[in-house]
Amino acid sequence: MERNWRFGIETSSHNSGVIHSGIHYPPGSLKAILCVRGNSMIYEICERYRIPCRRLGKLTVAVNEEEADELERLHRWGLANGVDGEHVKKMEPNVKAEKALYSPSTGIVEPNELMNYLYTKARKNGAILLTNTEVECLSEDGDGYEVSGISFGEKFVIKANVVINCAGLYSDRIACMAGLDVEKLGYKLHYCKGEYFRLIGKPPVKMLVYPVPREDVLGIHLNLDMAGNARLGPNAYYVDAISYRVTSSEREFRESVEKFLPCIREYSLIPDFAGIRPKLHGPGEGFRDFIIRHEADRGLFGLI
Ligand SMILES: Cc1cc2nc3c(=O)[nH]c(=O)nc-3n(C[C@H](O)[C@H](O)[C@H](O)COP(=O)(O)OP(=O)(O)OC[C@H]3O[C@@H](n4cnc5c(N)ncnc54)[C@H](O)[C@@H]3O)c2cc1C
Numbered sequence: 001m002e003r004n005w006r007f008g009i010e011t012s013s014h015n016s017g018v019i020h021s022g023i024h025y026p027p028g029s030l031k032a033i034l035c036v037r038g039n040s041m042i043y044e045i046c047e048r049y050r051i052p053c054r055r056l057g058k059l060t061v062a063v064n065e066e067e068a069d070e071l072e073r074l075h076r077w078g079l080a081n082g083v084d085g086e087h088v089k090k091m092e093p094n095v096k097a098e099k100a101l102y103s104p105s106t107g108i109v110e111p112n113e114l115m116n117y118l119y120t121k122a123r124k125n126g127a128i129l130l131t132n133t134e135v136e137c138l139s140e141d142g143d144g145y146e147v148s149g150i151s152f153g154e155k156f157v158i159k160a161n162v163v164i165n166c167a168g169l170y171s172d173r174i175a176c177m178a179g180l181d182v183e184k185l186g187y188k189l190h191y192c193k194g195e196y197f198r199l200i201g202k203p204p205v206k207m208l209v210y211p212v213p214r215e216d217v218l219g220i221h222l223n224l225d226m227a228g229n230a231r232l233g234p235n236a237y238y239v240d241a242i243s244y245r246v247t248s249s250e251r252e253f254r255e256s257v258e259k260f261l262p263c264i265r266e267y268s269l270i271p272d273f274a275g276i277r278p279k280l281h282g283p284g285e286g287f288r289d290f291i292i293r294h295e296a297d298r299g300l301f302g303l304i
Contacts, residue, residue: 001147003134008115011168014244014275016196016223016234019043019053019107023060023079024213030290036079039105042114051113052226058106058208059088061097061260067212068099074212075101094204094263106208110226138163138177140300145178162302169242169278178303180295187291190282194234195246196223197253198272203230204263211260215287220256231272232257232264238283239276246271 004010019042022035046053060080062068075082080103088097119129133156136149148157165174172182172189182188203224210221217236224230232253250269257264280288295303 001130001133001135001149001151003132005131007119007129007131008112011275011277012115013111014273015111017108017111017225018058018208018223019055019105019109021058021079021103021105023074023077023101023103024218026287027077029287030292032077034290042109043105043107045117046109046114049117051109051117053107053109054226055105055107056207056224058103058210059083059092059095059097060101060103060210060212061088061095062099062212063096063259064098070212071099071101079103079105092205092207092209094261095209096260096262108208108224108226135167135174135177138174140178140303144302160302162304164304169276171278178295178300180298180300186280186288189278189280191239191242192236192277192279193239193274194236194277195248195274196231196233196272197246197250197269199230199232199264200268200270203228204261204267205230209261211256220253222257222261232269233272234275236277242276244274244276246274 019039020035021039022032025032025035043053043055045051060071060074062071071082074080080101083091083100083102085097085099088095088100091102123129130151133151134149135147137147139146144159144161145163146157147160147163148155150156163178165171165178167174169189169191172187175185175187176182180187203222205222205224208221208223211219213219220232220235222230222232235248235252235256237248250271253269254264280291293304
């Protein structure tokens, strides 16, 4: 069930389209495990079904000794290769770095094409997509769930044995409808906005270039998309409401990347788009992993 007129028009199409390698996540976390597995699966699917993707590679660059130490920590996780400043110059002449990590398995995909494939596959397997259908109420009735709401302007009620809550930014609301105490269980979502600025002109690099991440934030980086455009972003700041307008200043973006990409001064930037990350941790709180859980032990058999 999808409340919008089509699938994938929220977070799944407001992102960088990067096929991550998993180097930024703590080893053993679900984020790391699923990212590493998903990385090879996405390339395999893209090749088999001719979905546009490119294995561009990624450089994570340290510009001083302090950042180089942090880079060392990511290096130990073993998913990328260490590269010195000289070598970086050969790989990407416009990038300035003390040291870097090169991750060859990072790439980009066209998110809408990937979703079209997933939708077609689900349909072939018997799934039915109900668009314009918003779930407003979910109740356990002894032998399953009663799911109700509005579909194409009319009320509906259906019975379900299994309910998978994958409502993105609203998944805590759905959990709440099922009777789960989202505050107590740590399921409450915090909205973290990320905006992008597009570079006008030929991209200054061939691969993706990231700064050293701080805590759970990847930092404003240089992205490329399947159409060959380069953009800076996303930034990260918490918001109370969902709005996809780009309101941050261009200066913030320039200054963030200038230290590793000095030629950014020669480029004009224009506001591009924004996305919103549903995060389990609020500002200043530490890393929180994904939660994928069958709530049977809380009396909600069949609710995932
Ligand atoms: C700025 C930004 C950059 C990112 N960059 C990357 C990246 O480079 N690589 C990467 O792998 N990931 C990236 N991500 C993360 C990635 O986009 C998300 O992990 C992914 O899109 C989440 O998909 P989803 O299906 O969980 O959520 P969504 O795409 O949000 O889908 C949830 C759906 O549920 C529907 N829904 C909600 N409530 C209801 C209801 N009550 N009834 C019916 N339908 C409902 C919504 O309409 C929506 O379509 C980024 C995210 C952001 C915000």
